[in-house]
Amino acid sequence: MVSRPRRSVYVPQEIEPKWQKIWADRGVMKAADESPKPKFYNLVMYPYPSGNLTVGHARNYVMGDLLARMKRMQGFEVLHPFGWDAFGLPAENAAMKSGGVHPAKWTHDNIAKGKRELKLMGILYDWDREVTSSEPDYYRWTQWLFLLMYERGLAYRAMAPVNWCPVDKTVLANEQVINGRCWRHPDVEVEKRDLEQWFLKITDYAQRLLDDLELLDKWPHKVRVMQTNWIGRSMGAEVDFPVDGMPDEKIRIYTTRPDTLFGATFMVLAPEHPLVEKVTTEERRARVREYVEKARKETEIERLSTEREKTGVATGGLAINPLNGEKIPIWVADYVLVTYGTGAIMAVPAHDERDFEFAVRYDLPIREVIAPPTGPQGVLREAYVAPGTMVNSGQFDGLESAKGFEKISDWLEAKGVGKRSVKYRLRDWLISRQRYWGAPIPIVYCPNDGIVPVPHDQLPVVLPPEYRPLAENPAWYETTCPKCDGPARRETDTMDTFIDSSWYFLRYASPHDDHEPFDPELANHWMPVDQYTGGVEHAILHLLYSRFFTKVLYDAGLVEVTEPFMRLFNQGMVKRFGQVMSKSAGNGVSIDELAGAQGADAGRIYEMFIGPPEEDVEWNEAGLNGVVKFLQRVWRLVLEPETVVAEGGSSAKVDAEVLRRRVAQTIGKVTEHYDELRFNTAVAFLMELANTMQDYLQAGGARDREWDYSVRVLLKLLNPLAPHACEEMWERLGEKGMLADAGWPEFDSALAAEPMIVLVVQVAGKLRDRLDVNAGLSEQEAVKAAFSSPKVHAALDGREPSKVIYVPDRLINLVP
RNA sequence: GUCGGCGUGGCGGAAUGGCAGACGCGCCAGCCUUAGGAGCUGGUGCCCGAAAGGGCGUGGAGGUUCAAAUCCUCUCGCCGACACCA
Numbered sequence: 001m002v003s004r005p006r007r008s009v010y011v012p013q014e015i016e017p018k019w020q021k022i023w024a025d026r027g028v029m030k031a032a033d034e035s036p037k038p039k040f041y042n043l044v045m046y047p048y049p050s051g052n053l054t055v056g057h058a059r060n061y062v063m064g065d066l067l068a069r070m071k072r073m074q075g076f077e078v079l080h081p082f083g084w085d086a087f088g089l090p091a092e093n094a095a096m097k098s099g100g101v102h103p104a105k106w107t108h109d110n111i112a113k114g115k116r117e118l119k120l121m122g123i124l125y126d127w128d129r130e131v132t133s134s135e136p137d138y139y140r141w142t143q144w145l146f147l148l149m150y151e152r153g154l155a156y157r158a159m160a161p162v163n164w165c166p167v168d169k170t171v172l173a174n175e176q177v178i179n180g181r182c183w184r185h186p187d188v189e190v191e192k193r194d195l196e197q198w199f200l201k202i203t204d205y206a207q208r209l210l211d212d213l214e215l216l217d218k219w220p221h222k223v224r225v226m227q228t229n230w231i232g233r234s235m236g237a238e239v240d241f242p243v244d245g246m247p248d249e250k251i252r253i254y255t256t257r258p259d260t261l262f263g264a265t266f267m268v269l270a271p272e273h274p275l276v277e278k279v280t281t282e283e284r285r286a287r288v289r290e291y292v293e294k295a296r297k298e299t300e301i302e303r304l305s306t307e308r309e310k311t312g313v314a315t316g317g318l319a320i321n322p323l324n325g326e327k328i329p330i331w332v333a334d335y336v337l338v339t340y341g342t343g344a345i346m347a348v349p350a351h352d353e354r355d356f357e358f359a360v361r362y363d364l365p366i367r368e369v370i371a372p373p374t375g376p377q378g379v380l381r382e383a384y385v386a387p388g389t390m391v392n393s394g395q396f397d398g399l400e401s402a403k404g405f406e407k408i409s410d411w412l413e414a415k416g417v418g419k420r421s422v423k424y425r426l427r428d429w430l431i432s433r434q435r436y437w438g439a440p441i442p443i444v445y446c447p448n449d450g451i452v453p454v455p456h457d458q459l460p461v462v463l464p465p466e467y468r469p470l471a472e473n474p475a476w477y478e479t480t481c482p483k484c485d486g487p488a489r490r491e492t493d494t495m496d497t498f499i500d501s502s503w504y505f506l507r508y509a510s511p512h513d514d515h516e517p518f519d520p521e522l523a524n525h526w527m528p529v530d531q532y533t534g535g536v537e538h539a540i541l542h543l544l545y546s547r548f549f550t551k552v553l554y555d556a557g558l559v560e561v562t563e564p565f566m567r568l569f570n571q572g573m574v575k576r577f578g579q580v581m582s583k584s585a586g587n588g589v590s591i592d593e594l595a596g597a598q599g600a601d602a603g604r605i606y607e608m609f610i611g612p613p614e615e616d617v618e619w620n621e622a623g624l625n626g627v628v629k630f631l632q633r634v635w636r637l638v639l640e641p642e643t644v645v646a647e648g649g650s651s652a653k654v655d656a657e658v659l660r661r662r663v664a665q666t667i668g669k670v671t672e673h674y675d676e677l678r679f680n681t682a683v684a685f686l687m688e689l690a691n692t693m694q695d696y697l698q699a700g701g702a703r704d705r706e707w708d709y710s711v712r713v714l715l716k717l718l719n720p721l722a723p724h725a726c727e728e729m730w731e732r733l734g735e736k737g738m739l740a741d742a743g744w745p746e747f748d749s750a751l752a753a754e755p756m757i758v759l760v761v762q763v764a765g766k767l768r769d770r771l772d773v774n775a776g777l778s779e780q781e782a783v784k785a786a787f788s789s790p791k792v793h794a795a796l797d798g799r800e801p802s803k804v805i806y807v808p809d810r811l812i813n814l815v816p
Numbered sequence: 817g818u819c820g821g822c823g824u825g826g827c828g829g830a831a832u833g834g835c836a837g838a839c840g841c842g843c844c845a846g847c848c849u850u851a852g853g854a855g856c857u858g859g860u861g862c863c864c865g866a867a868a869g870g871g872c873g874u875g876g877a878g879g880u881u882c883a884a885a886u887c888c889u890c891u892c893g894c895c896g897a898c899a900c901c902a
Contacts, residue, residue, distance in 0.1 A: 232901065348902090352902065357900090539897085622828085623840060625853090681829095681830070683839075683840090684830075811835075811883090
């Protein structure tokens, strides 16, 4: 390997450690709370410290780093913090293996590894603000916030059928159950168990969580739709149906279609409905009990399958339709869910697909009460669920269904037998976890005083040092009651780790505060997060919970924002062999491998250039070499332009004017594309600039002030992508450290301006005229300018133009 | 089933309704080299053609427009989310 002596060579391994040390020493990414500059809170979702980070993680954090560096150069005071979502099961699983280490040690080791790798990629954070959710000085405040929820009536304990993962041996939130299976174990079906557990009343915030999605216009449309569906608002009515022969009993049903009330031909209760026993007649009792038992035993998967046939049994009881006094049979069927609405429905087979299917199977009557525009069908072959005209509905006949909805609701309310009602699909958030490695729920159970919250001055409730289930650790859970000092028992469940991550973005504002979870003044200074970057897998879980927490804190007067994240970006995942890259899948490419091969800068650019940031990409290193070539080319152009001139040979005609225009356009485009997080195209524009600069030199262009300017622009624009190389080149040019001193290049719009033309055509089918207008005008403005021009005015001669077309100058010849 | 998204060269992918295929990979040819897994130059959507040139082209079929990958309708295919929520 003999390299030719005529060139200084770009050797990333020699310059990258140097600059990483300089940045650390200078603390270039430290955010000043008191700064005259406008703030920019740039946040990446903090990771679970699971071991070595892969190039998949790096892609995400490089994007964040790019933005942080760019905003910094643009004159913002940037808050770019990092931390670790450190509680959770993998640490425990590691501990449970024979000879396993303590979760705390495992976590700390992984954090150390991760930190080293992030630094290796040249990613800068304000490490002074690092938070680790498993540290007592963090989870103390997680517990504090739980108590706040408790004080505000938002945390409650209830016996409920809960989702139980038999492998992790813990309960799960609804959001953590995917298709009836555990989110961590896609092969494991979740079981239903009745347990007393802690819940957070997120349902109290359902409407606000829905309404405020309107404010999040810089979130991906997809995520907003997903949250809307998850909250699942529906409008309808609750109606009380008296039970025949039981004057004191009423069954309350919920329907979204009160306009179909006359079409109710039977009623269905969920198997778990409290009145099932009562309405069942003696002769039906055995069959009903058997059915209810069977339904209880079924797994969630079996019950929720829409494929299987609906089943049910008649109770023998009758309910009375309050609207027309009709007696209809009461059935029990497991297609009705006890957890939604009132756990009971009126079945309108003519206008509900599920009821239709059930009615056909059990030969129950089907009565048409909503007619399609073509008129009543008489016999229905399938449920007609669209709006229509009411028929067979007594005094309401002839009304459109929307109108009927209102009239019947009015009638129900006037008679006191029903009322309008809004329901949500969203359920309260079950936060108890029967696990060691989490924040203990700060509650004490006292035989005298019942549920007693741990007083604030006794926080944190610290985990015992030995790794062992808390419920099997009497030395830990036996305590005294804070109220009566008598013997009492601690809550031995810990909190869902999603609680930890529902407020970490606030802790970054004052990470060392030991009086409160966060300093409200500082939090209000930095919040809201201006840019939040992370995976779409959190579209519901983390993002919904964080929004909920923020609203609670707003109501408590602790923050001034009602939404935590203004702009959200979901980056795509990096796959390899078709699977998401991960340590457990065994297909990970480590940061060491990437940075070691061609340097961190090449790795950073390549991560951005491999595909659109929001798309999943398949990892391959075929294109990495092209990026290295690009960096080497820039190195030569900047530091040894004379060697480029010497080689000559380009046929491209690039003169000073072309170069100037290219430089100006690149500033505009790259700025715009960085801002829109379109990093792959930003790289392409920079490559074009380098190519143009090379052509310029090879065409004999002078290395004058114009040239120097283009060199500086190239270095500044490229700096966020390849900071080590750019800083090194900048220094070798004799300039001061770029990150410290260099602002973002100014965009000279005059240079990039493209002359525009307004064409007025087809007055009386003939006349054409053209008019130059300034660039930068919108089409409307340009057309307006055309009409006020004397030239066009004269040409029109009082006639109306039949058409005005707006075209860019370069395309004028294409318009007929 | 419902909702959302996406279909562009050999590949990754570019295109405020305005010259489709930027940029890069790969490939071909040449230069320079003792050498090339380095560097440089040129070429590279498909078809016909030696070339000039011509024809066809953004899953498919229609439509709007001076102009459509882009907007509208229908259709096919792929991906994702939700999925008996009354």
